[in-house]
Amino acid sequence: MVERRINxxxxxxxxxxxxxxxxTVSRVFNRPDIVLAETREHVLAVAQRHGFRPxxxxxxxxxxxxxxxxxxxxxxxxxxxxxxxxxAEQRARQSGYSIxxxxxxxDPALEATAVHRLIDHQLDGVILTVANARTSTILNTLKARxxxxxxxxxxxxxxxxxxxDNYAAASDMVAHxxxxxxxxxxxxxxxxxxxxxxxxxxxxARHCAQRLxxxxxxxxxxxxxxxxxxxxxxxxxxxxxxxxxxxxxxxLLATSVISIIKELGCAxxxxxxxxxxDGIRYGAFMSPSLTTVQAPGYEIGHTACHLxxxxxEQRVTRSEQLPYRLIDGASATLLxxxxxxPHHAACANQ
Amino acid sequence: MVERRINxxxxxxxxxxxxxxxxTVSRVFNRPDIVLAETREHVLAVAQRHGFRPxxxxxxxxxxxxxxxxxxxxxxxxxxxxxxxxxAEQRARQSGYSIxxxxxxxDPALEATAVHRLIDHQLDGVILTVANARTSTILNTLKARxxxxxxxxxxxxxxxxxxxDNYAAASDMVAHxxxxxxxxxxxxxxxxxxxxxxxxxxxxARHCAQRLxxxxxxxxxxxxxxxxxxxxxxxxxxxxxxxxxxxxxxxLLATSVISIIKELGCAxxxxxxxxxxDGIRYGAFMSPSLTTVQAPGYEIGHTACHLxxxxxEQRVTRSEQLPYRLIDGASATLLxxxxxxPHHAACANQ
DNA sequence: GTGAAAGCGCTAACAA
DNA sequence: TTGTTAGCGCTTTCAC
Numbered sequence: 090m091v092e093r094r095i096n097x098x099x100x101x102x103x104x105x106x107x108x109x110x111x112x113t114v115s116r117v118f119n120r121p122d123i124v125l126a127e128t129r130e131h132v133l134a135v136a137q138r139h140g141f142r143p144x145x146x147x148x149x150x151x152x153x154x155x156x157x158x159x160x161x162x163x164x165x166x167x168x169x170x171x172x173x174x175x176x177a178e179q180r181a182r183q184s185g186y187s188i189x190x191x192x193x194x195x196d197p198a199l200e201a202t203a204v205h206r207l208i209d210h211q212l213d214g215v216i217l218t219v220a221n222a223r224t225s226t227i228l229n230t231l232k233a234r235x236x237x238x239x240x241x242x243x244x245x246x247x248x249x250x251x252x253x254d255n256y257a258a259a260s261d262m263v264a265h266x267x268x269x270x271x272x273x274x275x276x277x278x279x280x281x282x283x284x285x286x287x288x289x290x291x292x293x294a295r296h297c298a299q300r301l302x303x304x305x306x307x308x309x310x311x312x313x314x315x316x317x318x319x320x321x322x323x324x325x326x327x328x329x330x331x332x333x334x335x336x337x338x339x340x341l342l343a344t345s346v347i348s349i350i351k352e353l354g355c356a357x358x359x360x361x362x363x364x365x366x367d368g369i370r371y372g373a374f375m376s377p378s379l380t381t382v383q384a385p386g387y388e389i390g391h392t393a394c395h396l397x398x399x400x401x402e403q404r405v406t407r408s409e410q411l412p413y414r415l416i417d418g419a420s421a422t423l424l425x426x427x428x429x430x431p432h433h434a435a436c437a438n439q
Numbered sequence: 440m441v442e443r444r445i446n447x448x449x450x451x452x453x454x455x456x457x458x459x460x461x462x463t464v465s466r467v468f469n470r471p472d473i474v475l476a477e478t479r480e481h482v483l484a485v486a487q488r489h490g491f492r493p494x495x496x497x498x499x500x501x502x503x504x505x506x507x508x509x510x511x512x513x514x515x516x517x518x519x520x521x522x523x524x525x526x527a528e529q530r531a532r533q534s535g536y537s538i539x540x541x542x543x544x545x546d547p548a549l550e551a552t553a554v555h556r557l558i559d560h561q562l563d564g565v566i567l568t569v570a571n572a573r574t575s576t577i578l579n580t581l582k583a584r585x586x587x588x589x590x591x592x593x594x595x596x597x598x599x600x601x602x603x604d605n606y607a608a609a610s611d612m613v614a615h616x617x618x619x620x621x622x623x624x625x626x627x628x629x630x631x632x633x634x635x636x637x638x639x640x641x642x643x644a645r646h647c648a649q650r651l652x653x654x655x656x657x658x659x660x661x662x663x664x665x666x667x668x669x670x671x672x673x674x675x676x677x678x679x680x681x682x683x684x685x686x687x688x689x690x691l692l693a694t695s696v697i698s699i700i701k702e703l704g705c706a707x708x709x710x711x712x713x714x715x716x717d718g719i720r721y722g723a724f725m726s727p728s729l730t731t732v733q734a735p736g737y738e739i740g741h742t743a744c745h746l747x748x749x750x751x752e753q754r755v756t757r758s759e760q761l762p763y764r765l766i767d768g769a770s771a772t773l774l775x776x777x778x779x780x781p782h783h784a785a786c787a788n789q
Numbered sequence: 790g791t792g793a794a795a796g797c798g799c800t801a802a803c804a805a
Numbered sequence: 806t807t808g809t810t811a812g813c814g815c816t817t818t819c820a821c
Contacts, residue, residue, distance in 0.1 A: 099814055110792045115816055125790060140584065145559045146505070147814030150496045150797045157539070157560070165524050171515040178542055187556055189507070190540040192528055206537055209495045210507070234490065344724050374694050376726025449798055460808045465800055475806060497798030500813045792821080797814105804809075 098139045100147075107135040118143050149211065158397060159207035160190045161200065161217035162241075167315060167341055168369040169386045170218070173241055176390030177216055184398055186213070195220060195283045195314055201227045208236065214397045216390070218242045221285040222250070237400045241393040242384075243285055249406050251393035253413045255286050258382045259293030261415055262336060262364055264301065265380075270424035271334040271362060273304045275325065277346060278338035279314030287314070287338040290366060294336055307332065315341035322349045326361070333362060333424050340365035340372055340381055347375075347420060362421035368414070377419035384413050448489045450497075457485040468493050499561065507537045508747060509557035511567035512591075513545045517665060517691055518719040519736045520568070523591055526740030527566055534748055536563070545570055545633045545664055551577045558586065564747045566740070568592045571635040572600070587750045591743040592734075593635055599756050601743035603734045603763045605636050609643030611765055612686060612714055612732055614651065620774035621684040621712060623654045625675065627696060628688035629664030637664070637688040640716060644686055657682065665691035672699045676711070683712060683774050690715035690722055690731055697725075697770060712771035718764070727769035734763050 104111040109132060116124045117132045124132075135141075149155040158181055162170040178188050189212060193199040197220050204227045207215055214237035219225040222243040231238045232248070240250035266274055276294050278287040291308055298306045309325055311317040325331065337343035343365030347357050357363050357377055365372065368383025392409050399405045454461040459482060466474045467482045474482075485491075499505040508531055512520040528538050539562060543549040547570050554577045557565055564587035569575040572593040581588045582598070590600035616624055626644050628637040641658055648656045659675055661667040675681065687693035693715030697707050707713050707727055715722065718733025742759050749755045 097814090100816095101814080111814090112793080112816075113791060116791085119816080123790075128790080142555065142559050144561060144814050146496060146500045146561050147797090148816070150500055150799090150813090151815045151817085153797075155496070160540075165515055165521040166518070168516070168518065168521070171518070171521045174515050174540070175542060178540075182541075187539055187560060188541065189537055190524075190528075191532075191538065192525060205492065209492050210537060211494060211496050344721070348724055371694075371721040371724070374698055374721070374725050376724075447798090450800095451798080461798090462800070462809080463807060466807085469800080473806075478806080494798050497813090498800070500797090500815090501799045501801085503813075790821100793819090795817090797816095799813085801812100802810090805807085 097144070098141050100141075100143065103132070103136050103139065103141050106139075107132045115143075153211075154213055155211050156185060157187045157189055157210070157212050158394065159204070159210075159212045159215035159217070160188050161203050161207070161215060161219075162190075162192055163195045163218055163220075164192050164315075167339070167367075168371065169339075169367045169384070172386030173218075173390035173393075176387035176392075177241075177394040178390075180391045180394035180398070184402075186398070195279070197221075197225070197227075197283075200225070201230075204231065208234065214238060214401050216241050216393045216397055220283045221288075222248060223285065224282075237397060239393045239397045239400070241389050244289065244410075245408075249396055249400070250408045251389050251396055251411065252408075253384045253389070253411050255289035256293035256296070258384070258413045258415075259290035259336070259366070260297035262366070262382055263294045263297040263303070263306070265415055265417070266334045266336065266362065266364060266421060267297075267301050267303055269334075269362070269421060271303075271332075271421075272424075273330065273332045274298060274334045274336055275307045275309055275332035276336050276338070277309045277311060277317070277325075277342060279311050279342075281310070284314055284338070290336075290338050306336075311342065314339065316345040317342065317349065319349050319352065322346060323353055326350070326353060326355060334364065334421060335361060336364045336366075338366055340367040340369045340379060343379060343381065343420070344372075344375065347377075358420055358422040362424070364421045368416055372416070372418065375420075379416070380418035380421035381416050382413050383416050385411050447494070448491050450491075450493065453482065453486050453489065453491050456489075457482045465493070503561075504563055505561050506535055507539055507560070507562050508744065509554070509560075509562045509565035509567070510538050510540045511550065511553050511557070511565060511569075512540075512542055513568055513570075514542050514665075517689070517717075518721065519689075519717045519734070522736030523568075523740035523743075526737035526742075527591075527744040528740075530741045530744035530748070534752075536748070545629070547571075547575070547577075547633075550575070551580075554581065558584065564588060564751050566591050566743045566747055570633045571638075572598060573635065574632075587747060589743045589747045589750070591739050594639065594760075595758075599746055599750070600758045601739050601746055601761065602758075603739070603761050605639035606643035606646070608732045608734070608763045608765075609640035609686070609716070610647035612716070613644045613647040613653070613656070615730075615765055615767070616684045616686065616712065616714060616771060617647075617651050617653055619684075619712070619772060621653075621682075621771075622774075623680065623682045624648060624684045624686055625657045625659055625682040626686050626688070627659045627661060627667070627675075627692060629661050629692070631660070634664055634688070640686075640688050656686075661692065664689065666695040667692065667699065669699050669702065672696060673703055676700070676703060676705060684714065684771060685711060686714045686716075688716055690717040690719045690729060693729060693731065693770070694722075694725065697727075708770055708772040712774070714771045718766055722766070722768065725770075729766070730768035730771035731766050732763050733766050735761050
C-alpha cells in the first residue's frame with residue numbers, strides 16, 4: 090500500500106555519479122584523510138548536490154553498532170527524571186550517541202516491554218531506572234544477553250549504577266527533623282514494591298529514629314508515588330497520636346500532601362511539618378519552601394551515561410555514588426509543644 | 440579493538456536449527472497466521488531457546504521503515520515540554536513506534552544538527568519545536584527531503600503543526616489584567632528570535648492593549664527565556680512610570696521574576712502583579728499561585744504525534760489548534776491606585 | 790590511493 | 806504452506 094522510500098540516493102548512486110567505487114565514497118565520509126584530496130572534494134561535491142548523507146541503518150547493520158543508547162525512566166513529569174535525561178543526553182551527545190527514550194510509569198510490565206523494544210533496535214546500551222533493582226527480571230535478561238546497561242537512581246551491588254545513598258540521606262533528614270524537636274515522624278510513599286528508593290529511604294528513616302530513640306516511624310502507603318488524596322491525609326491528621334512531621338518519599342508527593350493539608354484547614358509547618366526528597370527546583374518557590382534532600386538528577390543522568398560509555402568503549406564496569414545535600418526549607422520547623430497540645434483530632438474547618 | 444557482536448543469533452541460524460527456511464522464521468514473527476501451527480510452535484520453541492528476537496536493523500533496512508519517530512524539543516527542564524513528550528510517547532506507543540529524543544536548548548544550530556542526526560537514523564518522522572518556524576531552515580530541509588514532520592507549539596501556515604493560539608491567549612491575558620485595573624503592562628521574555636511563541640504573545644498583548652486603550656505595552660528582553668537576574672528586574676522596578684503588571688512569556692520566567700521581586704523587597708501582587716504563560720502544574724503550589732494561561736502540553740504532544748502518524752500512514756497532512764484556558768491565580772490582583780502612588784522608585788530594602 | 794566482492798539480518802516476490 | 810533468491814545501504818578485507 091504505502092509506497093516506500095522517498096527518493097533516497099544511496100552510496101552506490103553517488104559512487105556512480107562521481108565515477109568512483111562505493112568504497113571510496115564510504116572512505117570520504119569515514120576516513121577522509123586516507124583518500125586523495127582531489128577525489129574527496131569531487132565526491133563531496135556530488136554528495137552535496139544530491140543532499141546525500143550516509144544511511145546509518147546500513148552502517149549500523151554492517152558495524153554492529155547503532156551509536157544509540159536507550160533511556161528508560163518512570164516518567165518525565167517528575168522534574169528529577171527530566172533533569173536526568175538532560176544530563177544523560179549532554180554526555181551522550183559529547184560522544185556522538187543518540188538517545189531513544191521511553192517512560193514506564195512505574196509499571197514493571199512496561200519496563201520489560203520497553204527494554205525488549207530497545208534490544209530489538211540493537212541499541213549499544215541502556216540506562217534505566219527500574220521499580221526494584223533486586224526483583225527486576227529485566228536486568229537479568231539484559232545481563233544474560235551481554236547488553237551494556239547502567240541503573241540510574243536505583244542502588245545495587247549486583248548491577249552497575251549511578252545513584253545517591255538513599256538510606257543515609259533519609260537518615261540525615263530524620264536527624265534534622267529530630268533536631269527541630271520532632272519525635273513522632275511518619276513516612277509517606279507509594280507502594281514500596283514500585284520503588285526501591287522509597288524502601289531504602291524508609292529503612293534509613295527508621296534506623297535513624299531508632300538510633301535517636303524517637304518513636305517508631307509509621308509508614309503510610311499512598312496509592313500513587315507522586316500524589317495523594319484528601320481522605321488519606323485526613324486520616325493521618327485525625328489519627329490518635331498523630332505525627333508532628335511527615336517525611337514524604339519524594340517532592341511531588343510532599344507538594345501534594347502540603348496542598349491537601351492546607352485544604353483541610355491545617356497550616357504547614359505550624360500544625361504539621363512536611364519534608365520531601367529529591368530537591369526539585371520548584372520546591373524553593375513554593376510556600377512554604379520545601380525542606381528536602383537534594384539528589385542531583387542531572388549529575389545522575391550524566392554519570393550513568395558516562396559509566397555506560399566506559400562499559401561500551403573501554404569494557405570497564407563500575408558504579409558511582411553521588412553526593413546529596415539537605416535543603417533546610419520552611420515546610421519543616423521547630424516543634425512547638427504548647428501550640429500542639431490543644432487539638433487532638435485535626436485543625437480548622439472539619 | 441573492541442570486539443563486535445556479542446553472540447546474537449540470526450534468523451538463518453534459527454532457521455537452520457529448526458530445519459526450516461529463513462523466510463518461514465520471518466513469517467512466524469510477522470504473519471504467524473499464514474504458517475502451519477505445528478511449524479510455528481516448533482520455530483517459536485527454537486527461537487525461545489536461543490532468546491532470539493528479530494533484529495530490527497535488518498527489517499528496517501529491508502522495509503524502509505524504522506518505526507521510530509524523532510522528538511526535538513528545546514529542553515525537558517521546562518515541564519511544558521516534559522508533558523509534551525509524555526503525550527507524544529503515549530500516542531506513539533499505541534501504534535508501536537519508538538521515540539528518539541533530543542533537546543536543543545533554544546539553539547538553532549543544535550536544532551539543525553539534531554535533525555540531521557535523526558534523518559541519518561532514517562526515522563519515519565519528526566515532531567519538533569523550533570526557535571522560529573518562519574526562519575527555520577531545517578524545516579525546509581525536512582520538506583525538501585520529503586520527510587514527515589509536525590511542529591509542536593510553533594504556529595505555522597506553511598508547515599503542519601499542533602499548537603495553541605498564542606496571539607489570542609496573550610490578548611485574553613491582557614484583557615484580564617485590564618479588568619483588574621491595570622493600564623500599564625510590560626511584557627517580559629527572552630530574545631524573540633529564539634521563540635516565535637514569545638513574539639506572538641507580545642503581538643497579542645500589544646493588540647489587546649491598543650484595543651482597550653491601555654498604555655503601550657513595553658517589552659523587556661531578558662538574556663534567557665526561562666530566567667532572569669536581579670539587575671534587570673531592579674531596573675524595571677525603578678523605571679519612571681513603572682508598570683503595575685508584568686506579563687511574562689512563560690511560567691519559568693514568571694517564577695524567576697516573582698522570586699527576584701521578592702528579594703528586592705517588593706510584594707507580589709501587592710506592589711506588582713505578575714502573570715505567566717504555559718500553566719505548569721507547580722504554578723498552583725507557588726506563593727502566590729500563578730496567574731497564567733494554561734496551554735495543554737500533553738495534548739499538544741499527543742496531537743502532534745497523532746498528526747504525524749496520519750501523515751505517515753494515511754498521507755494526510757493537516758494542523759490542529761488546541762484550546763487554552765486562563766488561570767486566575769493570586770499573582771495578579773486588582774490594582775489599588777492609592778497604595779501605589781507613594782513610592783516612585785521601588786519598594787523596601789533598596 | 791582505489792576497486793571488487795562479500796556479507797551484516799531481514800523480508801517480499803516468486804516458485805514449488 | 807514453505808523454500809529460493811535477491812537486495813535494502815553500508816564497510817572492509819584483499820587485491821591492484
